Amino acid sequence: MNDQKIYDVAIIGAGPAGSFLAYQLSVHGLRVALFEKEKLPRIKTCAGGLSAKISDILPFDITPVIQKKIYGATVSHKFQHIFTKYTDKLLIFTVDRGDFDHYLVQYAEKKGAHLFDEERIKDLREDGDEYILTSDKQEIRCKIAIGADGAQSFLARKISLNPISRSHFGLQTEIPLDALRPFDFNTIRLDFGRLRDGYFWVFPKKETASVGVIGRLRDAVSLRPHLSDWLKLLGVDPDNVVLRGHSIPHRITHSPVSFDRIFLIGDAAGAADYWTGEGIYYALKTAQMLAGHIAAYFAGDQHALAGYERAMDRETLSDLRSSYYFSQAFNYLSAYAFKLIKNNDYPWDVFCRIMRGERTFSELQQRLKPHMLLNKIFNKKSRGR
């Protein structure tokens, strides 16, 4: 076909990963095509919590799409022993994901990225030193192709990459604030200990709150009755809510996230925190890392692209793996850990610092060594058998 448009980079998926990459590459003057299968703005199943450290990454103001600023957490253990901790500095912003994601896309478009929404990419093939991407409406050519197409990435499957070592499942609903049994809506509400590997949440926004539960993907069917119990505790009739669920992918062991000039970012690369389920920060961070390497490549550094995978391992894998170890230790010792957090400010302070980007899970792992604690626990258990 000789009417195929030609781009430097084609990005599949206009979530935070894809749209932020499109923005940055357009700033560098590259020709960028951004494909999204849904009509934008689209609904996205998400609690909409952005940790405060997101401000370190985003080069523009997101005030217009902030729903609420959160300064604390109201926490319980197995639905009991509730307490609230506060912090002076901002902890989390909440957003409506439809609005937030669309806002990022609009920034990318302003810088020159070409958006094709309501266009699903269905195929990719190689042609010399270019790729041809086929959507349900057209074919385009590009030098570099990006899978920012989420946890069920089409592109990862197409090129046989599988960076996701574990998965959680999140189930949630949106409830008007005035229908919830009140707590301080300037805090998030969390409950631990009831699920083996997960937690319950309420993330307040301006007028509604995301109410949900995260658990292991293999336990997904049991999450619905758990969420019903959580909703009842919050004063909500579980039979009168619309539930939405989605998997949350985690890359906690090394596995390829690129092949030739094809790269995965965000959820497609398994870049979501194991303990908290936080994926938006990592979607933006992986986009930021890859943008630097692609810009250097087009500026003439032929070896620049190889650096992305190393940067992923250095800057995200170590943190995601450490978070996994902490979550396992926390879940195993949940009653004790809960008391520790309730009665001491140090763990709360550390959590706040991680949310603000002043500490990382991997730094903490070097100091507290939760993996050694886990080894001890599990060795003791196997000796006892």
Ligand SMILES: Cc1cc2nc3c(=O)[nH]c(=O)nc-3n(C[C@H](O)[C@H](O)[C@H](O)COP(=O)(O)OP(=O)(O)OC[C@H]3O[C@@H](n4cnc5c(N)ncnc54)[C@H](O)[C@@H]3O)c2cc1C
């Ligand atoms: C219930 C739940 C609650 C969550 N809460 C939080 C939270 O509070 N904070 C947080 O940080 N993270 C949260 N997450 C995780 C977060 O939603 C993801 O990590 C984040 O959306 C990843 O961004 P992304 O850009 O990589 O992918 P996505 O946001 O999933 O975007 C991928 C996009 O690709 C599009 N697409 C897919 N295939 C194609 C195709 N073939 N062609 C064209 N387009 C395609 C999709 O339509 C989608 O718009 C939650 C997840 C769940 C399930």
